[in-house]
Each structure stands twice: as structure tokens, then as C-alpha cells.
Amino acid sequence: xxxxxxxxxxxxxxxxxxxxxxxxxxxxxxxxxxxxxxxxxxxxxxxxxxxxxxxxxxxxxxxxxxxxxxxxxxxxxxxxxxxxxxxxxxxxxxxxxxxxxxxxxxxxxxxxxxxxxxxxxxxxxxxxxxxxxxxxxxxxxxxxxxxxxxxxxxxxxxxxxxxxxxxxxxxxxxxxxxxxxxxxxxxxxxxxxxxxxxxxxxxxx
Numbered sequence: 001x002x003x004x005x006x007x008x009x010x011x012x013x014x015x016x017x018x019x020x021x022x023x024x025x026x027x028x029x030x031x032x033x034x035x036x037x038x039x040x041x042x043x044x045x046x047x048x049x050x051x052x053x054x055x056x057x058x059x060x061x062x063x064x065x066x067x068x069x070x071x072x073x074x075x076x077x078x079x080x081x082x083x084x085x086x087x088x089x090x091x092x093x094x095x096x097x098x099x100x101x102x103x104x105x106x107x108x109x110x111x112x113x114x115x116x117x118x119x120x121x122x123x124x125x126x127x128x129x130x131x132x133x134x135x136x137x138x139x140x141x142x143x144x145x146x147x148x149x150x151x152x153x154x155x156x157x158x159x160x161x162x163x164x165x166x167x168x169x170x171x172x173x174x175x176x177x178x179x180x181x182x183x184x185x186x187x188x189x190x191x192x193x194x195x196x197x198x199x200x201x202x203x204x205x
Contacts, residue, residue: 004047011037012047016058021100024107025055059108060119062098067123069094074128080137084155084196091159092189099163143200151199158192 015036019028030051034044048054069090073083095101109116134148162169162184173180 008037008039008043009047012039012044012054013058013061016048016054017062017098020055020058021098021104024104024111025051026111028055030054060123062101062104063119063123065098066094066101070128070130073130073133080134080143081196081200084200085193088155088159088189088192088196091156095160095163099166102160103164144202146199146202155192155196158195162188 012033016028016033019033019036022028023032028051030044031041033054034041037044044054048057069087072078072086072090075083075086078086098104105116130152131148134143134146134151137143138145138148166180166184169184170180173183
């Protein structure tokens with residue numbers, strides 16, 4: 001069949017991303033991916049011999065993009081607060097592209113935790129660790145005392161849930177005359193940054 005065409009491969013990956021994010025590895029069907037990509041199933045198998053290989057390409061690409069957002073934490077030219085603000089901007093952009101990524105990861109971890117651990121360990125190599133960075137800033141009195149693990153869990157939850165809950169919020173907001181996607185873009189991200197500022201600059205009395 002000759003050389004593989006990059007535009008066709010890109011269409012396949014985009015279609016697979018949508019199907020896998022919705023149904024996961026075991027719920028997705030190659031026929032659905034082929035239909036969405038606008039190609040026949042034989043051509044799909046020519047580019048990716050089986051569903052597992054296609055899944056790995058999509059999953060690893062998504063995880064790699066996610067861990068790229070963490071690299072800003074190693075930029076010491078910015079304050080801790082500025083780095084966290086930039087991280088929030090990056091994560092919101094990431095979830096705009098992969099709105100169901102958090103639920104997707106939870107689903108896949110529950111099915112094959114060892115495979116997920118292997119992929120994450122590889123992708124996290126040479127990436128800054130956020131919790132030690134926060135702990136060092138706390139020790140140096142740069143930011144307020146806090147539990148850095150709890151802080152990161154709360155921060156990630158505040159970033160991810162507006163996308164996970166979008167179908168619910170979108171309907172509720174529409175019934176009350178609001179555009180949820182606009183609210184999320186203009187207000188929710190600012191609220192997350194307010195949480196960061198409050199926690200980092202809190203003065204105990």
C-alpha cells in the first residue's frame with residue numbers, strides 16, 4: 001500500500017482519542033474509530049495493527065502532553081505563585097483538549113494499574129516534582145505553612161472537575177440563562193488562582 005500518509009494517521013489518532021476518551025480501551029470498537037475517521041477498517045488496521053497499539057499511541061500522547069504542563073514548576077525565574085498560576089493556565093488548556101482525561105485515567109488504572117504505573121514512571125523522568133518544590137518553599141518561609149499533598153489534590157480537583165462535570169453544569173446553567181463554557185473560562189480559572197493566592201499567602205492569627 002506504499003508509505004503511510006501523515007494526514008490519514010492524524011485523522012485516525014484524533015478519532016481514536018475521541019472514542020477512547022468516551023469508552024476506554026475495552027469499550028471502544030475499531031469500527032467506530034474507522035467510521036469517525038472516515039476510512040475503512042482495513043485501512044485502519046494497516047496503520048495500527050490492533051486496538052491495543054492504537055490505544056497506546058493515544059494514551060501515551062495524552063499523558064505526555066499532561067506531564068509537559070508540570071515542567072513550568074521547575075522555572076525558578078518565577079515565584080512559586082507565578083509558577084502555579086501558569087500551571088493552572090496550562091492544565092485548563094489541556095483539559096479543553098482532553099476534557100474527560102481524569103475520568104479516563106481513573107477507569108484505565110482500575111483495569112490495569114501496573115501498565116499505567118509503567119507509563120507514568122517513564123513520562124515523569126526528569127520532570128520537576130511539585131510536592132518537594134512546595135515543601136522547600138514552605139521550609140524557606142516563601143509561602144505559608146500547609147500540607148503540600150493536600151494542596152495539590154485540591155488544586156487538581158478544582159482544575160479537573162469543571163470539565164468532568166461540564167455536562168451537568170452546562171444544562172443547569174443554560175436553564176438559568178448562563179453559558180457554562182464562558183463561566184468556566186472567565187470565572188472558574190480565576191477562582192482557582194484565588195485559592196492558590198489564599199493558601200500561599202495566608203497569615204495565621
